[in-house]
Amino acid sequence: MTPRRALVASGGTGGHFYPGFALASELRGRGWQAVFLVKKEDLSSPALEEADFPYVELDMVPLPRSLNPLRHAAFLWKFMKSLRLARRVIADFRPDAVLGTGSYVAFPAALAARLAGVPVYIHESNAKFGIGNRLAGLFCRKAALGLPLAGAGRGGGALLTGTPIREAFASPPDKYEARARLGLERLPFTVLMFGGSQGARRLNAAFIASAKELRSDVQAAHITGRRNFEEVKAAYAAAGLEGDPHFKVFDYREDMPVLYAAADLVISRSGASTVAELAQLAKPAILVPLPTSAGGHQKYNALALSQKGAAVLLEEGPDFDAAMTAVLRALAGDPARVRAMSEAFASSGIPPGLGAAAALADLISGSEQKEGT
Helix, strand or coil: CCCCEEEEECCCCHHHHHHHHHHHHHHHHCCCEEEEEEECCCCCHHHHHHCCCCEEEECCCCCCCCCCHHHHHHHHHHHHHHHHHHHHHHHHHCCCEEEECCCCCHHHHHHHHHHHCCCEEEEECCCCCCHHHHHHHHHCCEEEECCCCCCCCCHHHEEECCCCCCHHHHCCCCHHHHHHHHCCCCCCEEEEEECCCCCHHHHHHHHHHHHHHHCCCEEEEEECCHHHHHHHHHHHHHCCCCCCCCEEEECCCCCHHHHHHHCCEEEECCCHHHHHHHHHHCCCEEECCCCCCHHHHHHHHHHHHHCCCCEEECCCCCCHHHHHHHHHHHHHCCHHHHHHHHHHHHHCCCCCHHHHHHHHHHHHHHHHHHHCC
16 A cells, blocks of 8 residues: 655744654654655754655745835745745645644645645644744644634634644653752752743843842752853852852753753743643743744743643743742742642643644544545
């Protein structure tokens, strides 16, 4: 029998890339073949090569948000080139289904699939549709959602599947074992602080101000990101915290399940992947949306947890340092509230990320079988 085939339009940020990668891996385990469409020189390319997934690069740019006619002309030119290439890939590969995961390569892939009569699916990991998925959604048979949508949904055209996360989260270590691995003490209230690759500077500064105020009440593992490491170390020194054993500062670590396991509370941005990991582990959080996130989607992601009582939404503002200190002090001194936040995940309506890849694969393969395509 000829293996069934999927074309995955993915890439860009990790939140856009990993759901497609997890789906392709799940489908390959079921005997499918998968090919990726990614943007030119995409950061996901090394991961695809390591996993032996073939890919084709589209020379696409985002839809301009300005009125500059030259930018719109360049976008249209690149879009038409990408559409032609996507149609050629579909004609050669003959996929049974096309999945877009929200990156801006999803739109030409979805349109090319529709023109070829190939079923289109999309996965939206955020609580609000991005522009790539809004456009691709014009042609899709079914939308898979990582989070309950803010406002009106897509009715019968949407299925809440969750957002795939890594299998490493299936077996996190014991809290005290995790703290020992990180060089932290066994009993103090423990915070995991990370800012992500974008917009971390303001978040880092606010947390260090809080650490200076609360050094006798909390300990923390602080992941700075490589480009911010020296700056954060200098800030800790300026705050009189250099060498303080309660604050472990790392530029980068692969072992995120260990870091989460050690923490009573997480302070972070509210990207879709982070929210999926928090939901999987039922980990209470202070979520600080990236103010420049497209369409304000990080705020909607944070609301998906804060409105259920599983997180505190804290937006940047003139008194951000003081606000973070106040919230952190209140939570560190109220273990019953922190436990209640953890328990609130059970009613959040967010499916477990560890089953999301299988749910996506079921959606694509199961629907197709029922409809006889």
